[in-house]
Amino acid sequence: MKFNLSKGPYLRSRQSTTKKMLALSASLLIVWIASIVSHSLVYEFYYGMMAFLIGLTSLVTTFLVDILMAFSKGKRGKEIFKFTLKSYSYVTALIFALCLPVGTPLYVVAIGAIVGTLIGKHLFGGFGFNIFNPAAIGRVFVGLSFATKLTVPNVSMYDLSAGATVTGAANWTNIKLPGSYMFKDLFLGGYPSALGESFTILLLIIGLFLIITGIANWRLMVTYLLTISLTALGLSFAFNTGNEIFYVLKHVLTGGILFGTVFMITDPVTAPKDPYGKILYAIGAGFLTMLIRVNSSYPEGMAFSLLIMNILVPTIDSLVRGVTSRKTWLKYSLITSFLVISCLLNVVIAKNITFNEGTAYVNSEANIVLRGDTYE
Amino acid sequence: MNKREIVKNGLFKTNPLFILLLGMCPALAITNKVDNAIGMGIAVIFVLVLSNVVISLIRKIVPSEIRIPVFIVIIATFVTCISLLMQAYAYNIFVSLGIFLPLITVNCIIYGRAEAFASKNNVLDSAIDALASGGGFAMAIIMVSVVRELLGTGHIIITNLFNSDMVLFSTINMWNWLGNLINPSNHTFISDFFSKHSISILVEPVGAFLVLGFLIAIVNVIVNKTKLRKESAGVSK
Amino acid sequence: MNKRVITYPLILGSVVLLSTFLLAFVYNITKPIIEENAIIRENQVVLDLFPGAEIKVVEGELTKDEKDAGLTSVVKADDNYVYTFNTKGFKEGFVFLIAIDGEGNFNAFHIVSSMDTPGHVDNVRSKNYSDIFIDKSYDTEFGDNLIITGSTYTSGAVADAVKIAGQHYGRIK
Numbered sequence: 001m002k003f004n005l006s007k008g009p010y011l012r013s014r015q016s017t018t019k020k021m022l023a024l025s026a027s028l029l030i031v032w033i034a035s036i037v038s039h040s041l042v043y044e045f046y047y048g049m050m051a052f053l054i055g056l057t058s059l060v061t062t063f064l065v066d067i068l069m070a071f072s073k074g075k076r077g078k079e080i081f082k083f084t085l086k087s088y089s090y091v092t093a094l095i096f097a098l099c100l101p102v103g104t105p106l107y108v109v110a111i112g113a114i115v116g117t118l119i120g121k122h123l124f125g126g127f128g129f130n131i132f133n134p135a136a137i138g139r140v141f142v143g144l145s146f147a148t149k150l151t152v153p154n155v156s157m158y159d160l161s162a163g164a165t166v167t168g169a170a171n172w173t174n175i176k177l178p179g180s181y182m183f184k185d186l187f188l189g190g191y192p193s194a195l196g197e198s199f200t201i202l203l204l205i206i207g208l209f210l211i212i213t214g215i216a217n218w219r220l221m222v223t224y225l226l227t228i229s230l231t232a233l234g235l236s237f238a239f240n241t242g243n244e245i246f247y248v249l250k251h252v253l254t255g256g257i258l259f260g261t262v263f264m265i266t267d268p269v270t271a272p273k274d275p276y277g278k279i280l281y282a283i284g285a286g287f288l289t290m291l292i293r294v295n296s297s298y299p300e301g302m303a304f305s306l307l308i309m310n311i312l313v314p315t316i317d318s319l320v321r322g323v324t325s326r327k328t329w330l331k332y333s334l335i336t337s338f339l340v341i342s343c344l345l346n347v348v349i350a351k352n353i354t355f356n357e358g359t360a361y362v363n364s365e366a367n368i369v370l371r372g373d374t375y376e
Numbered sequence: 377m378n379k380r381e382i383v384k385n386g387l388f389k390t391n392p393l394f395i396l397l398l399g400m401c402p403a404l405a406i407t408n409k410v411d412n413a414i415g416m417g418i419a420v421i422f423v424l425v426l427s428n429v430v431i432s433l434i435r436k437i438v439p440s441e442i443r444i445p446v447f448i449v450i451i452a453t454f455v456t457c458i459s460l461l462m463q464a465y466a467y468n469i470f471v472s473l474g475i476f477l478p479l480i481t482v483n484c485i486i487y488g489r490a491e492a493f494a495s496k497n498n499v500l501d502s503a504i505d506a507l508a509s510g511g512g513f514a515m516a517i518i519m520v521s522v523v524r525e526l527l528g529t530g531h532i533i534i535t536n537l538f539n540s541d542m543v544l545f546s547t548i549n550m551w552n553w554l555g556n557l558i559n560p561s562n563h564t565f566i567s568d569f570f571s572k573h574s575i576s577i578l579v580e581p582v583g584a585f586l587v588l589g590f591l592i593a594i595v596n597v598i599v600n601k602t603k604l605r606k607e608s609a610g611v612s613k
Numbered sequence: 614m615n616k617r618v619i620t621y622p623l624i625l626g627s628v629v630l631l632s633t634f635l636l637a638f639v640y641n642i643t644k645p646i647i648e649e650n651a652i653i654r655e656n657q658v659v660l661d662l663f664p665g666a667e668i669k670v671v672e673g674e675l676t677k678d679e680k681d682a683g684l685t686s687v688v689k690a691d692d693n694y695v696y697t698f699n700t701k702g703f704k705e706g707f708v709f710l711i712a713i714d715g716e717g718n719f720n721a722f723h724i725v726s727s728m729d730t731p732g733h734v735d736n737v738r739s740k741n742y743s744d745i746f747i748d749k750s751y752d753t754e755f756g757d758n759l760i761i762t763g764s765t766y767t768s769g770a771v772a773d774a775v776k777i778a779g780q781h782y783g784r785i786k
Contacts, residue, residue, distance in 0.1 A: 111575070119586070143578040434628075442621050446628050453632035457639045464643035465651055 011096065019213050021088045027206045028094040029265065033200055035195040038188075039102055047102050051195050057106045058097035061113035069122045089117055091256045095135040098196030099256055100142070102153030112142035132310045133270050136303040138353050143303070163192040163209040187253065197259045213321050216266035219278045224261050227286025227342055228252055234343045235350060247311070257289065260302040277313075277320040279335055284316075285309045287342035294350050379504055386508025394595040395515035398484040399521040402476045403517050404584040410534050413521035415469035417514025418537070419462065419477060423454045424486055424510040427502060428494040432502035435495045447490050448481075455481045487515055516591075523587050528579035530570035620695040658710060659688060659695050662721050666690035673785065683770070693720065696778040700770040707770055711778045717786070719752045719775070727767065737767050751779040 003225035006051065032055050035349025061320070068169025070083040096116050100109060122128045143150065169259060187201040196203075230252035236244045265285060272281050285305045292301025323331065392398045399420075406412040427450050438446050459477045462470040470477065480486065489509050494502040525532050526547075543549075551566040559565060577583050578590035639648045656668045671687040671694065683700030692715030712721035722743040727734045736742065745758055749757035 107573075141577060144580070144582075285557045437625060438628075439621065440616075442625055449625075449628050449632050453635055456636055460639050460643045464646040464650070467654075468621075513748075516672060 014066045017088075017225050021091055023212070023213065023215050024263075025091050025094060027210065028091065028098065028196075030206065031098060031196045031199070031202060031259075032094060034199050035098065037255055038199060039162075039195070043102075050102050052111050053106060054100055054102070054195065055094060055097040056372075057109045058093040059090060059115045061110045061119045062093040062171060063121070065089070065114055065117045069118075069126075087117075087121070088089060089121075089127075090282075092117060092121065092134045096138045098263075099135070099139050099194045099259060103149075105146075105149055106144045108142055108149055111140040111145075128269055130269060131313070133264055133267050133303075133306055136264060136306045139303045140307060142238045159334075192284065193254070194256060194259070196263075197256050198254075200253045203258045203262050210262065211265070216262070217268070217271070217278060219275055220265050220271060221261050221284045223279045223282035224254060224286050225257075225281050227339060228257060228290060231286065231290040231343045231346045232348045235290075238347045238351060251290075251293075255300050256302040257294075260306065264302070264306055266362055270306075270313065272313050272320070273315045274317065274320045274323075275321055276331060277316045280320065280338065281309055283335070283338050283342055284312065285327050288347065290342075290346050291349065294346060379501065382501060382505050383508045386510075387512045387515065388507055390487045390509075391516060391595070392485045392488075392509055393513055394592055395599070396488075398455040398488060399513055400588075401479065402483070403520060403588060404581065406473055406476050407517050407521040407584055407587075408524055408528070408579045409472070410518065410521045410525050410532055411469065411537070412472050413517040414514075415462070415466065415532070415537055416476065417510070417517060418605075419458050419473070420483065420485065420513055421507065421510035422458050423451065423480055424506040426454045426491060427486060428489055428502040428506035429499055431490050432497060432499045443495065447487065451486055451490070452481050466537045468535075469537055484565055485509060489561060505536040520584070520587055520591060523591070524583055525580050527575050528577070528583060530572070530574035531567060654696075655686070655754050655786050656688070658697075658723070658725055659690050662695065662710065662712060662723055663690040663693055664732065666693070668753065670786070675781075679777050679781060681782065682773045684777055684781070694782055695721075696774070698770075698772065698774045709771065711774055713751050713778060717782065718748050719751065719778075720748065721780070722771075734767060735757070736761050737771060740764075741766065741769070744776055752781045753779070 034049075036048045036051045039051045066084040066089050067080055069087075070080040073083070075083050093113055096113055097109065100112070120132050120134030120137035121127065121130045123130075188199065207216070207221060211218045211221065229248050229252060232248040233244060236247040266284065272278050274278050288305030288308055289301040292304055342358040386392075390396055393400070393403050402416055402420075406416050421494070427447075430450050431447060434446075437539075455478060458480075459470070462477065489506060494506045499507070522532065531547045533543060533548065534545040536544055547570075548567045551570070552563050555566045556563040575583075578587060618729065648781075659668055660666065666688070669689045671689050672734045673687075675679075675684055675687075684696060685699045686697045688695050688697075690712075692711045695710055695712045697708070697710055699706070701707065707727045708725040710721065710723045710725065711719065714720040724734065724738050742759075742761065745755070746755060749755075755775060757772075759768060759775060760766040
C-alpha cells in the first residue's frame with residue numbers, strides 16, 4: 001500500500017491572508033473616517049479635508065510604487081493588478097498616513113510612503129519578506145528628515161521643539177498642551193496628536209475586535225501594554241507623581257502607543273513566529289518605548305522601538321526555538337523577570353541620567369505638566 | 377595588458393567602490409560634503425600613486441617573504457606625509473576628514489593595488505594603474521557626496537581646498553542669479569525653496585548607506601545590461 | 614648559516630631608514646607652518662572681539678583652581694585681558710571667552726562653541742544674560758545671579774568662569 005503525503009501545511013484555518021488584511025483595512029478605514037470627522041469638528045472643515053487628503057496621497061503613492069515594482073519585475077497586463085493586490089500596500093499606506101499629524105505637507109506624505117514601501121518592503125522581496133515594519137520605516141524617515149514640518153494646528157513651533165512629533169505630537173514630557181483638557185479627552189481625543197492616535201476609545205474597541213476574531217495576536221498587544229503600564233507605575237512611585245492610576249493611563253492613552261499596539265506591533269510578518277518569542281519581543285519593545293519616551297530627547301519611541309526590535313527578531317526566534325512546548329516554570333519565571341528588569345532599568349536610568357536638561361523627565365518644570373494638572 | 381585597458385579597468389570595469397566594494401569606510405563616513413570627498417579623493421590618489429611607484433621600483437629587490445611589512449612601512453610613510461601636508465596647507469579639510477585621513481593606511485584599495493598590480497608590473501604601468509584606480513575611487517565618492525549634499529542640504533558648495541573662504545562653485549549663487557532674472561525683489565526664493573525642502577536624513581550616516589546602496593544598484597544594472605548586449609552581439613557574429 | 618637572516622632585516626631596515634628621512638624632511642617643512650596657523654587661529658577669535666588689537670600672551674603659571682574651572686589661556690589684547698575657557702558645561706567642549714578691560718571691568722563675553730541644546734545656549738548667549746556682569750568690576754560678588762534655571766549646567770560654567778577670571782585679574786594686578 002502506498003501513502004501519498006501532500007506538502008504541508010495540513011492544518012488549515014478558514015482565515016486567509018486576504019480576509020485578514022481586508023478586516024484590518026476595514027478597521028483602519030473606520031479610524032481614518034473617525035479622524036476626518038473629529039478633525040473637522042475640533043478644528044475646522046479644512047483640517048478634516050487635509051486628514052482625508054493625507055490618507056489619499058499615501059494610498060495613491062503606494063499603489064504607484066507597487067505598479068512600478070510590478071513593471072520592473074516584468075509583469076504586464078492583468079498580472080500588475082494581481083501583484084498590487086497581493087502586496088497589501090493599502091494597509092501599510094493607511095497605517096503610515098494615520099501616524100502623521102494633520103499639518104504634514106502632502107509631498108512629505110508621498111516621500112514617506114515611497115520610502116516605506118520601496119525601501120521597507122519591496123527591496124527586501126515584497127510582502128511577507130520584509131524584516132522591518134514598512135509603515136514604521138516611512139514614519140521614522142519622515143520624522144527624522146522633516147521634523148519641523150510635521151505640525152498640528154494651534155500648537156506653535158516653540159511648543160514642538162526637539163522634534164516632538166516622532167509618532168505623536170501629544171507628549172507631556174516636553175509639550176505643554178495648549179488649553180486645558182478634561183479626563184474624557186484622554187479617550188475621545190481633541191488634543192494635538194497624529195491622525196489616528198487620539199480617539200483611543202475607538203482604538204480599544206477595534207483592538208478587542210481584532211483579538212476576538214483572531215486577526216491580531218493578543219500576546220503582543222497585552223504584553224506590550226503591560227510592560228508600559230508597569231514601567232509607568234514604577235516611574236510614578238519613584239518620582240512621587242501622585243495619582244498613580246491617572247499617570248499610567250496618561251502614558252498608555254496619549255501619544256502613539258495605543259495606535260501602535262493595535263496596528264503596528266501586531267504585524268504578523270515582522271513579529272517572531274513563536275508565542276513565547278512574541279512575548280519577549282513585546283517586552284523589549286515596551287522597554288525601549290519607555291526608555292526613549294522618558295530618557296531621550298525624542299518624545300515618542302513607538303516606531304523606533306519597533307524597528308530596533310525588528311532587528312532582534314531572528315535572534316529571538318533562534319533563542320526560543322522549541323522552548324514553547326516545555327519547561328513551563330522556566331518560561332514564566334523568565335517572562336516575569338524580564339518584565340521586572342525592564343521596569344527597574346527604566347526607573348534607575350531615569351533617576352541617574354538626565355540626557356537633556358529641560359526635557360528630561362526629572363526636571364521640575366516637566367514634572368508640573370506630568371502631574372496632570374492640565375487634565376483635571 | 378595595454379595601458380588603455382588598465383585605465384578602463386581602474387575607472388569602470390573594476391571600480392574599487394562600486395564593483396569591488398573596497399574602501400567602504402571612508403566612502404560612508406566622509407561623503408556628507410563634496411569638499412570632503414574631493415579632499416579624500418586627492419589624498420587617496422596621492423598615496424596610491426606614490427606607493428605604487430615606489431613598490432614597483434623595489435619589486436625586484438624585496439623578497440616575497442617580507443613584502444607585507446615593507447608595503448606597510450611605505451604606505452604608512454606616505455599617509456603620514458599627506459596628513460602633515462594637509463594640516464599645514466589645507467587645515468579645514470584636515471579637520472573634517474579627522475580620523476579617516478590616517479585610516480587611509482589600512483584602506484584595502486591601496487593594499488590591493490600594491491599586492492595585485494604594483495608588485496608585478498613596471499613603474500609606468502603601476503603609476504597609470506594607481507591613477508586610474510584612485511580616480512575611480514575619487515569619482516565614486518564624489519558621486520555619493522553630490523547626491524547626499526544636494527538632497528540633504530539643498531545646495532552644493534565647493535570651496536578651494538587650500539583656502540576655505542574661497543568658494544569655487546555654489547548652487548546657491550547659481551539659483552540666486554537665476555532668481556534675480558525672474559524676481560529681483562526677492563532673488564533668493566529658489567535657493568530658499570531647496571534648502572527648506574531638503575531631506576536632512578541623507579546627511580546623517582543612515583543616508584550614506586541608502587545613497588551608496590542605490591548607486592551600487594544602478595551601477596550593477598548598467599554593468600549587467602552592457603554584459604548582456606556584448607554577449608548577444610558575440611552570439612550573432 | 615642562512616643568508617636570509619642577514620639580508621631580510623637589512624632590506625627592511627633600509628626601507629624604514631629611507632622612510633624616516635622622508636618623514637623628517639616633510640615634518641621639518643610643515644612644522645613652522647602648522648604652528649603659525651595654530652597661533653593665527655587662536656588669536657582670530659580674540660581679534661573678532663577686539664579688531665586690530667595687538668595680542669600678547671600673558672606669562673605665569675595657572676593655579677589649580679583656575680585649571681579646574683577650565684581656563685586654558687590668558688592673552689592681552691591692547692589693554693584688555695582675554696580669558697579663554699574650555700569647560701565641561703552640559704557636555705564636553707563648551708568654549709567661551711571673557712574679557713576684562715584695563716580698569717578692571719568685565720567688557721566682553723563670547724561663546725565659541727557649545728554642545729548643549731541650542732535653546733539653552735541661546736539663553737546664555739542673550740544680551741540680558743551678559744548684561745548681568747558686563748561693565749561690573751572684576752571683584753563683584755555675583756553669587757547665584759548668573760545661574761539661569763533650566764540652563765543650569767551651561768550658565769553655571771559661565772558663573773564659575775567669571776569668578777575665576779576676576780580672581781586671576783586680581784592676582785596679576
